[in-house]
Amino acid sequence: MRKKSTIHQVITLVKKDLTLELRQQYAFYGVLLYIVSTVFVINLMLGKPDDKLWNALFWVIQLFVAVNAVAKSFMQESKGRLLYFYSLVHPRVFIMAKLIYNIILMILMSLIAMICSIAFLGNPIANMGYFIGMVLMGGVSLSLLFTMLAAIAAQANHNAALMAVMGFPLILPILMLLANISVSAFLTVYQPGLPKMFFLLGGMDILVIALTLILFPFLWKD
Amino acid sequence: MAKHWWKALAILLLLYVIIAGFTINIPIIGTNGQSSRGLFFHVPMWISMYTMFTISLVYSLLFLNKYDLKKDIVASSAAGVGAFFGILGFATGTLWATYTWGGTLTDDPKQMCTAIAILIYLAYLVLRMSIQDMDKRARISAVFNIFAYALLIPLTYIIPRMVDSLHPGSATTPGFASKDTDGTMKMVLYPAFIGWTLLGVWIFTLVVRYKKLQLKKLF
Numbered sequence: 187m188r189k190k191s192t193i194h195q196v197i198t199l200v201k202k203d204l205t206l207e208l209r210q211q212y213a214f215y216g217v218l219l220y221i222v223s224t225v226f227v228i229n230l231m232l233g234k235p236d237d238k239l240w241n242a243l244f245w246v247i248q249l250f251v252a253v254n255a256v257a258k259s260f261m262q263e264s265k266g267r268l269l270y271f272y273s274l275v276h277p278r279v280f281i282m283a284k285l286i287y288n289i290i291l292m293i294l295m296s297l298i299a300m301i302c303s304i305a306f307l308g309n310p311i312a313n314m315g316y317f318i319g320m321v322l323m324g325g326v327s328l329s330l331l332f333t334m335l336a337a338i339a340a341q342a343n344h345n346a347a348l349m350a351v352m353g354f355p356l357i358l359p360i361l362m363l364l365a366n367i368s369v370s371a372f373l374t375v376y377q378p379g380l381p382k383m384f385f386l387l388g389g390m391d392i393l394v395i396a397l398t399l400i401l402f403p404f405l406w407k408d
Numbered sequence: 409m410a411k412h413w414w415k416a417l418a419i420l421l422l423l424y425v426i427i428a429g430f431t432i433n434i435p436i437i438g439t440n441g442q443s444s445r446g447l448f449f450h451v452p453m454w455i456s457m458y459t460m461f462t463i464s465l466v467y468s469l470l471f472l473n474k475y476d477l478k479k480d481i482v483a484s485s486a487a488g489v490g491a492f493f494g495i496l497g498f499a500t501g502t503l504w505a506t507y508t509w510g511g512t513l514t515d516d517p518k519q520m521c522t523a524i525a526i527l528i529y530l531a532y533l534v535l536r537m538s539i540q541d542m543d544k545r546a547r548i549s550a551v552f553n554i555f556a557y558a559l560l561i562p563l564t565y566i567i568p569r570m571v572d573s574l575h576p577g578s579a580t581t582p583g584f585a586s587k588d589t590d591g592t593m594k595m596v597l598y599p600a601f602i603g604w605t606l607l608g609v610w611i612f613t614l615v616v617r618y619k620k621l622q623l624k625k626l627f
Contacts, residue, residue, distance in 0.1 A: 355527035
């Protein structure tokens, strides 16, 4: 019974976030404009970059999109509302809902970023299915890590610059892994240790989820 | 005096390491020539750094258990000293790389990963500065510290071992251990590990005492 109510609470919170998003549409259009203008600026400066550059630029765009999209999900909560949630649900339920909501948001944003990049920067991708899979996996990994960092930054007076300072060194290994794995989507090269890299990425995601669920209750004790 | 024997040991070991490290006959390994002596000053820095970061992690966990601000002081001091030793390790490594790899900052994965690891801990120190409230600072930085340590291990232990590196001891470059047939390098290296780590602990205890006095003044 207890377990069922937990899942129910998580679903309700995710639904609440999604409805808010659908009504305001502020975060969505904000980030959408962000993606389009970034990609367009790159297009103006570089035209159509080659494979390696395309890959690197794409993941850098993804990184900044993730910072913006995920940071917004905590910024829009006022202090009073957070207190209200605290009195209603266990912090673990709250962060689980945030994780799921951010994953949904980032998957959507990643796909939009990919479509924009292909539209503006040309399409050097040889293995489309593989790359889409990579983009989804990357979006999930980035959103997971940045959710926890956004929670920390939200506690430290909603400092967005702080999130960049904390987040970039931590996200670098994941970003490097993603960029390395996705190289295979551009040309059929033999990459030794490719399954190992997938394994490591999945392992890191699980590690981040576990740490977030364990540590978040400590963050909330105000 | 009984409590301070390890400080004397640290000084003696470091004197031995510095004198022996520059004077003993070492085997010439590949193109390294005499630059392999950097080993006695480079590798121990990492051992010392990991010791400090582990102390920091343990005290962060203890802090979250009891919310005792003294634990937070210990954790932050250890992280600071650890980052200092990390920078020293990076500096000695780049110095060696300048003469053997032909570049101070190469795109070698090991070098990059350690640079990132140091950045993570500098971010921890910046995070601490950004929060004014003392209890809040202690709690948030403890959470970040645990998070950072957990991501530090894959960053510095697993990823560099997977990719090819110029660094001795990685996939295609043989380490020094197999060439050191007489064991002369080990005779200096192992005392160096202990000596530098003890020095790190010594600095760390001083920092803790200083910070505790600062806190006492506040109340």
